[in-house]
Amino acid sequence: MIQLINVSKRYEKTGTVALRKVNLTIKDGEFVFIIGNSGAGKSTMVHMLTCEDVPSRGDVIVDGFNTRRLTRRQIPKYRRRIGIVFQDFKLIPNYTVYDNIAFTLRVVGRRRREIARRVERAMELVGLTEKADVYPDQLSGGEQQRVAVARAIVNNPSLIIADEPTGNVDPSLSVEIMKMLLRINQMGITVVVVTHEQHLVDQMNQRVVRIEKGRVVSDTSDEETEAEE
Ligand code: ADP
Numbered sequence: 001m002i003q004l005i006n007v008s009k010r011y012e013k014t015g016t017v018a019l020r021k022v023n024l025t026i027k028d029g030e031f032v033f034i035i036g037n038s039g040a041g042k043s044t045m046v047h048m049l050t051c052e053d054v055p056s057r058g059d060v061i062v063d064g065f066n067t068r069r070l071t072r073r074q075i076p077k078y079r080r081r082i083g084i085v086f087q088d089f090k091l092i093p094n095y096t097v098y099d100n101i102a103f104t105l106r107v108v109g110r111r112r113r114e115i116a117r118r119v120e121r122a123m124e125l126v127g128l129t130e131k132a133d134v135y136p137d138q139l140s141g142g143e144q145q146r147v148a149v150a151r152a153i154v155n156n157p158s159l160i161i162a163d164e165p166t167g168n169v170d171p172s173l174s175v176e177i178m179k180m181l182l183r184i185n186q187m188g189i190t191v192v193v194v195t196h197e198q199h200l201v202d203q204m205n206q207r208v209v210r211i212e213k214g215r216v217v218s219d220t221s222d223e224e225t226e227a228e229e
Contacts, residue, residue: 001025001026001027001028001061001062001063002024002025002026002049002060002061002062002063002159002190002192003024003025003026003059003060003061003062004022004023004024004025004045004048004058004059004060005023005058005059005060005061006021006022006023006057006058006059007019007021007022007023007048007055007057007058007059007060008020008021008022008055008056008057008058008214009041009044009048009053009055009056009214010056017214018041018044018214019041019044019045019048019055019214020213020214020215021058021215022041022045022058022211022214022215022216023216024209024216024219026190026192027190028158028190029185029188029189029190030185030190030191030207031181031182031185031190031191031193031206031207032191032192032193032206032207032208032209033193033194033195033201033204033206033207033208033209034192034193034194034195034209034211035194035195035196035197035198035201035208035209035210035211036196036210036211036212037196037212038196040211040212040213040214041211041213041214042163042194042196042211043163043194044214045194045211046161046163046194048060048067049062049067049082049159049161049192050079050082050084050161051067051070051075051078051079054067054068055068062078062082062159063081063158063159065078080104080108080155080157081157081158081159082157082158082159082160082161083151083152083153083154083155083157083159083160083161083189084152084160084161084162084163085145085148085149085152085160085161085162085163085165085181086148086163086164086165087163087164087165087167087168088167088168089136089141089144089145089147089148089168090148091136091144091147091148091151092136093135093136093137094135095135095136096132096133096134096135097123097128097131097132097133097134097135097136097139097147098119098123098132098133100136100147100151101119101122101123101147101150101151101154102115102119102154103151104151104154104155105118105119105154105155108155118154118155118156119150119154122150122151122153122154123150125150125153125183125184126146126147126149126150126180127146128143128146128147128150131143131147140170140173141168141169141170141173142169142170142173142176142177145165145166145168145169145177146177146180148165149162149165149177149180149181149184153184153189157189158189158190159189159190159191159192160181160184160185160189160190160191160192161192161194162181162191162192162193162194163194164194164195164196165177165178165181165193165195166178166195166197166200174197174200175200175203178193178200178203178204181193182204182206207219207220207221208220209221
């Protein structure tokens with residue numbers, strides 16, 4: 001479970017307040033869109049979840065860990081529980097598709113056989129098995145993002161965070177990327193997708209949390225609760 005409790009973030013250097021008393025709970029296995037215009041505070045929220053930064057006030061609690069209390073040694077371990085998909089893919093250019101996906105498993109010293117099993121399964125899930133030996137620059141944006149998704153899931157994370165995953169993908173393939181994230185969610189992984197692309201969100205029929213000027217201004221899960229009452 002993810003909990004943001006009264007989270008505010010002020011960037012001290014500029015005095016910008018990027019998040020204002022944000023309260024948000026995401027249950028295990030949920031699929032949530034975080035949407036908002038540029039400057040709304042979406043990236044700041046992602047950084048809170050990935051523990052790249054901590055709140056100025058309030059707490060972020062992920063799977064029982066308060067990010068504020070993680071020690072320097074605990075942070076890498078914490079991050080390995082999260083799969084992150086970036087707008088600009090962040091693939092290693094001189095590594096093949098296979099090696100890009102295998103990279104983190106090798107870093108943590110998994111055995112060859114286990115790596116092969118997991119990488120093959122991840123490639124299968126994103127439909128890239130036949131591209132194992134290809135380099136990123138030989139792939140389309142959509143395919144590169146599929147590699148990034150495979151890399152994010154290969155370590156069996158409990159949570160996937162996708163930060164503008166369709167930003168560098170041909171619009172005609174954006175829906176495919178979103179559907180792929182939905183399939184991954186259906187495997188039981190919590191998925192948080194940050195985007196400003198309203199038209200994509202509208203097609204997916206999932207929970208939508210909207211932020212404006214650092215505040216949560218709407219959450220479709222509240223509407224459902226109200227409707228039930
Ligand atoms: P979004 O991802 O929705 O575009 P951000 O979280 O990047 O929004 O930014 C929210 C606000 O915080 C903006 O006004 C932005 O200029 C500011 N901001 C973001 N990062 C920093 C930073 N490192 N230092 C100072 N201000 C920042």
